[in-house]
Amino acid sequence: MAASLAPAAPADLVDALSARIQGIGTSQIGLVADRGRDDPEVVKLWIGEGDLPTPPFIVEAAHRAMLAGHTRYTTSLGLPALRAALGAYHARHWGVEIPPDRFAVTAGGMNAIMQAAQVLLEPGDEIIIPSPAWPNLREAVRIAGGVPVTVPYRRLPDGRFALPLADIEAALTPRTRVIMINSPSNPTGWTMPLAEMTALRDLARDRGLWILSDEVYAHFTYGNRIAPSFLQICTEDDRLIVTNTFSKNWAMTGWRAGWVIYPRGLAPTFAKLGQYSTTSISTFVQHACIAALEEGDGFIRTMVDRCAEARSILVDGLSRLPGVTVAPPDGAFYLMARMGGDEPSLDLALRLLREAKVGVAPGTAFGPEGEGLVRICFAISPALAREAVARLSSVLGRAG
Template identity: 75%
Template sequence: MSAAALPAADPLPELAGTLPARIQAVGTSQIGLVADRGRDDPEVVKLWIGEGDLPTPDFVVEAAHRAMQEGETRYTYSRGIPRLHQALSDYHRRHWGVEVAPERFAITAGGMNAIMQACQALLEHGDEVIIPTPNWPNLAEAVRVTGGVPVTVPYRRSADGRFSLPLADIAAAITPRTRVLVVNSPSNPTGWVMPIAEMQALRDLARERGLWIISDEVYNHFTYGNAIAPSFLQICTPSDRLIVANTFSKNWAMTGWRAGWIVYPEGLAATFSKLGQYNTTSIPTFIQHAAVTALDEGDAFIRTMVGRCAESRAIMVEGLSRLRGVTVFAPEGAFYIMARVDTGETSLDLAFRLLREAKVGVAPGTAFGPEGEGFVRICFAVSPALAREAVARLTRVLGERAA
């Protein structure tokens, strides 16, 4: 990290040193370091954070407004309102053909809180959690905050730039301290989608070793073939050691609403009621009513979002592949391109330079682990026009390949 990229010094470092070791070990987000440099600059094309450029659709906003007017502004069940549990059960049946009982859902303050509650429920101090890398940095930090130890397993990368995750690599990382296997498919930032046969093999490994699986399925709808990504709920029983984390943020452009959900095994409703109570009491009641509307009426909006992402993905992959020193491939899922950029700079310094010279904000690859060095992550959940503008600006700075 360059000196200019270091976070501001703590004015009372001696107090920071008295905090628990697990808190002192929590890393600073490199995405935030870059974003904070240009967050308020209207000229910057902001592609650093996993957020599209569409506003929350009117039918969701109106549902929240209507709920507020009807008095849905008071405390409610810590695990969420029953009507939302039923809507989630219907949603999973509609899209994955699975029956998930309404009592197996808990509503959380976004996907991040879903991951945090899963870690709180499962981890003792020193428990190891296997996480493929490069991956969303919040996963490992949630493990550290709750006393666990993240153990990274690098994705393999083929000659054409595609990622894979051999089961043998995961099995080799298991030790007597391993408690949890984490899967994020479709993956942020790699775009990898786990085939259902590999999911079944991982499920069988977890059953054999008595391990839990935390499945981050936030991007399931964002695939660019003929079907949405499979869910572990399709291949696991209600008694399997599986927790699925999800969010309303991506599908319905609700990042700022902070609403998500957990699916847990049968028999853990009381556990997640308590965790919800002591984490947030509950998320706002009127937001939960808006979330019901998103689930019940929002399938067409999801299709619009995914179609838009597919068009911008094609624009960016084609445009970036022409740039000097840049290697890209079309990701199978999610809405990120993990591009290798060979300029001789660290990925963090490159991200700062692209922000300064191109007015394009990207995430440094090392934000997702040391395996991300030499890469930048670019979010393409933007309009095709903005995707073209970003490519044009990057071309002016990086130049095109020699003919």
Template identity: 75%
Template sequence: MDADLAETLPARIHGVGTSQIGMVADRGRHDPEVIKLWIGEGDLPTPPFIVEAAHRAMLAGETRYTYSRGLPALHQALSDYHRRHWKVEVAPERFAITAGGMNAIMQTCQALLEPGDEVIIPAPGWPNLAEAVRVAGGVPVPVAYQQAEGGRFTLALQDILAAVTPQTRILVVNSPSNPTGWVMPLAEMEALRDAARERGLWILSDEVYNHFTYGNAIAPSFLQVTTPTDRLIVTNTFSKNWAMTGWRAGWVTYPEGLAATFSKLGQYNTTSIPTFIQHAAVAALEQGDAFIRTMVGRCVESRAILVEGLSRIRGVTVFPPEGAFYLMVWVDTGETSLDLAFRLLREAKVGVAPGTAFGPQGEGFLRICFAISPELAREAVARLARVLSKPV
């Protein structure tokens, strides 16, 4: 009966894929012996000053409905945050608060897509982007990263533009990228901006990992090279920078004139996220820069441990990321990446994400999250080396 009912659902829902990350995680989620590196989540708890801000807000009665677009104080804190880190002026009325980065992307798709509109997405890419497009009735169009000398990924502007058709509506950029670690240079952002303007296309820029870079500066933002009236939407989340994955708080930055649109979308998606969580988000923005530096510093060290250690294993090729906190690793065992992820879970007690979780372009790869302590990174390398060094 359940299968028959499922057949009656809309085609766009039938096309939504099952998360392979979830498939692996569900087999070891409650095993305390597993080192869990499959999901985009650090191992630090939410900082106490954020938790305490939420607690104070609850005790003060901040537990009722509020503006669907979010608290004005949070809009102002976001404006100040962007001025501080990217030297850009973004008016407070250009922000809407969402239930995490995923809801930010979903609301963007709801706002921009008509059925059949095409959305160009770099691949391999975070699967939720493509699935949000499908749920909204759009058509995801993958454009493959290239692998450059020196073991890194690149994305050519000409490859993006070659995929544009009369049905194209949105160009997606995720920089720093999940899972490849690619970072789009500012000059390429300017070139893509110009191409989008010429063609009347929207840019959806997912900038969740801006602070997680392994050079001398944070990653650039499209807000640095656009005007308030450009067809640009930037999505972001409190999850990564401030260890708030379970709080489900994010934001959208949209062009002038769309505040009423995103107010309505917020109303009919979630009404609003909890008021006390928004007060915690204000604390994160105003007091959390030092915590971000701590997170990035740990990632720098753990990244180096994993890159060096895994590079020594025969049959393993490591692609050191420029940004984000994931390592893409090519493993030549003859298995599918999903089968290998299951085997590493069983034999090494290490949970990793199969490359095909990010599209068919990820076959042969594993994605490993290194937002962990250096000690845990060393243990993960030792366990993986013991298993991958043995013949299959």
């Protein structure tokens, strides 16, 4: 995510790089963050990260594992005990039975997505990505040689987002190989109902397409429910890959641990891919992940409750400002707010950083469909949410 702060490489060296690597985009989130990351006065809402530390019981599990000597190589698919714990976690929350040999442990959700892209895409293959979308999705596809094809979400008058299945179907071509779904979505908060998942599954089956489902924010829904999973409606032989991470649920962004779920029989493929990409993630981190899965449901509820309160504070406060359109998202922990006027999103984000000391992500960081919007992370304390509203009101309220 970081923008480049080092001197530029000589042109002849850049020209000698892989064309795919030369085409990697620069993160606009990083461009904004680099202006204020070291300023202690800035309320930092630009990054998808909560403000709580990792729970002590997870840290202590890692410490115990290190003291016990769990600091050596292990299987590239992940510890058998961790894959068994992942199976129990999915059975508990979604009522699905996933055997351990359908899980691979990865170096965070990003590595899970990258492995899925490498497994599924040949050069020139197209993958459907609803947009605005987390920019890492598009760049992972490009690095793997694929072609991202964006399908814009429809923006409803109240500020919410919708994604008709007909829009996805209209974007399919003979080169389409994968349909990517991130539900609940970063950055829009759109959450796909189970009935629409079923319809998309049927479309994918009919066309022989893969579904790549990023289900990172499944617990972050509001209204005493959990987001549905494609695992609930697909068989072990369907062309479905699900990616996830420990980062969001258990405040483990820096631990770099995630997982991927694949169809029956693909364990050897993912074992080889893991071996040649990371070998494995740290063994003691995997022991911490077991603790998160087995003991961490209460912490998830705490995180979601805090997010729900901060969400209400931000939506209520910002919706009172002139020219601001914002709706409570169904899921994830981001607001996509339109703040009036014709000011480009990146310029607006930089102005809010400068004038309000609030760091937000420009909507265009998530694709051109995000122009005119900014993304605000609300995985924060209610007190910090109130402070952000007060600061933004002091700048945006002037237009009244």
